Amino acid sequence: MKAVQTKELIKKYGRRTALNGVSFSIEENTITGLAGRNGAGKTTLLKILTGLLKESDGKVEVYGNRPFNNLQVSANSIYIDDQMNFPTSLTLKEILEEGRRFYHNWDHTLAMNLFDYFGFHPKGRHNELSKGKESTFNMIIGLASRSALTIFDEPTTGMDAAVRKDFYRALLKDYLAYPRTILLSTHHLEEVEDILEDILLMDKGNLLMHTSMEDMKSYAVAVSGRKEWMPEWMEDKHLLYKEESGPYEQTVILQNNFTSEEKEELKRKGVQLSPVSASDAFVYMTGEANGKGGVDDVFSGRIDSGSD
């Protein structure tokens, strides 16, 4: 069964289009990452999936139900981000108790054990937590809810590196013990890539790619060497990024679809092939820098807004 299915999903805020016809489906009980630049439409998509926002057009189904205004979806999904509001009159422990009352799969032992492990005070208040502590607390709710569809939107905001590592480990372990469909948006792809099965890449309201993490990791390759060493057939490869280093040398980032003969030829000519990590490939694919100078253009005067 598909956990999530969308077809030509569109969301508009006034005149601005946040989602521009997004179609994909997610298999049940997988961990999928969602990556995209700021403003790519990640949060809009995730909020539509959990029924927090209403789509403007197109189809969206979560376990066969349209999420908006749907109790079935609400009871079986959870959306965790860094803007969660809880009644200020409740202590942290009371908030967890409420979670237990609402989510039928809730694991209170896990919730309390994580609560203690991360050093929370039962009488603490949510609005008094630091940024990182707040994210940690929200993450506990997300894990303990054991919702069939668990969505984390930038869950690690403010967490220090050690807590992030603990979180990813806890997420994986709990998923292994209680498989469920998990969607995780992140700006730190390199930190989570190993625990992801699939990845959705978004750019400017469009779905750029939906592929396995394994394929994403070998999607691009860096080819570097002297310009005259580069064979002519390289022109036909899909170029993601180009960098000149000195007058003779260049590095190009290409889609990694070389045949073994082609690789052999490059090697013989002394051209170096090196891996491009998934997160770097993603930056090359979505960067303003596509063939241009990136932020360097601002300083070199090539970008001029015309104001004095």
Next chain:
Amino acid sequence: MILDTNGMKPIYIQIAEWMESEIMNGGLNVDEKVYSQYKLAEMYNINPATAAKGLTKLAEEGILYDKRGIGKFVAEGAKQMIIEKRKNQTLKQLIDDVVTEAGYLQLSEDEVIELIRNSWKGRAE
């Protein structure tokens, strides 16, 4: 084993190679049950689908066999299969690289063989 997560070699291949070395050094014997995809996922902090891909690769090569609903086990003759595979693939590739490099340096076949002989002697001592 520590996974090299930034290298060219996919993680599922690294998992498969690790199990092969376990079989080679006697850590896993014929008809012994190997780790499940979930156990491997937990050990190496990776997605279970990645671990499963490594197990499937070894099963397809006949190094592991499947008992439905129970798990995967080390096949009879697994060691020999691994040796054959490494000889025909890994070792052959290394030697091809040596020959290519020797070509750059304009060494003769005899000179290269002499180098290999010396290395062999050094190893025996």
